[in-house]
Amino acid sequence: MSYYLAVIGTMDNPIYELEFGTFKQQNNGKSLLNQKQLELIPFIINSSLDLIEDLQWKFNKNYFKNYDNFNNNFYKLSCYLTFGNMKLILLHQLDDNLKNDDNIKQFLFEINELYVKTMLNPFYNVNEKIKSEAFDLKVKAVARKYL
């Protein structure tokens, strides 16, 4: 079971990316995505931005679960929009045994909180790449907690 998190800025520019695996069921958090998939994922995520832009004005909500898929529904995409139109996109597998729907939602909520805290830094500008190691560590901790 593997996940891929991408934070996309308001100009459709990537701000943060992380690839990780599940920690549930005695897994060690290593992602099982192969090289070919890893090269493809940025394209998948960017092509799904069109769908988000359609959805965000149709519905009065900012969390869209399983709005896109690839590899014959094997991988799904979920998105959380922050107030300033940052897109937090998580690529995940949908597993009926694991029931990870709520966890994914909770995970994206917590990433939003981390992002808002990053913005408090006076040296960070909107749409800048997040290079902070502390942010990276915290995202990994949240991932370990929920996914």
Added chain:
Amino acid sequence: MSNQLHQTVVETDVDNDFEKQINVSCLEYLLMELGPLALRITDKLEKYSSSSTRESNGSGNGNDNKQVDDFHYGGVELFQNESLVSNEINNQMLDNFGFQIGKILIEQLIFLKNDGISTKMDEILDIMKIIARDVWKMIYQKQIDNLRTNHRGTFVLIDNSHRLISSMYGPDKHRISGLYLNFSCGVIKGVLNQSAFKANVEADLKSDGSVHYTIVVI
């Protein structure tokens, strides 16, 4: 460490109030310092550009050091320089300071208001209400006194006593207050920009000391 500090502060209301007052005063001083800061930077930029054109191939290094020494940090004598205060560059700079702050502030406020859940807001009137109530309260510790709209994209926010300007006296009040009004306009623009609206914002200091912000959404 900070957690411990926080706990001791919460214990008594008196301590809490005291800390709050200190924070409020610090914020006010910092906001006031924005004006002279912008003036100093503009002054430095102008001196630098004029000196570099005069001696394009001279000893630039020694000149630089001398200019740094010319600064009087914390001084306000730059306010006397009329051409500097009305300079377009530093008005733009203060506007930009406000813009950056507004952009970040609105995201924080929405986050705090909804217990960690960012909601969506499509109505511009809702955003105006947030500006009038929460944004102003956060920066100036008071709310906007009056919010008027014609429901066709024009809003007028009336602030009867601007926190920084109401404490100013003297003949220069009108001239210097323009600096701080630019900052306030920038904050409004930043908040609207982050909420996907573009607007022209103008501030006007009336003779009775109230400030009228006219916002025209494009």
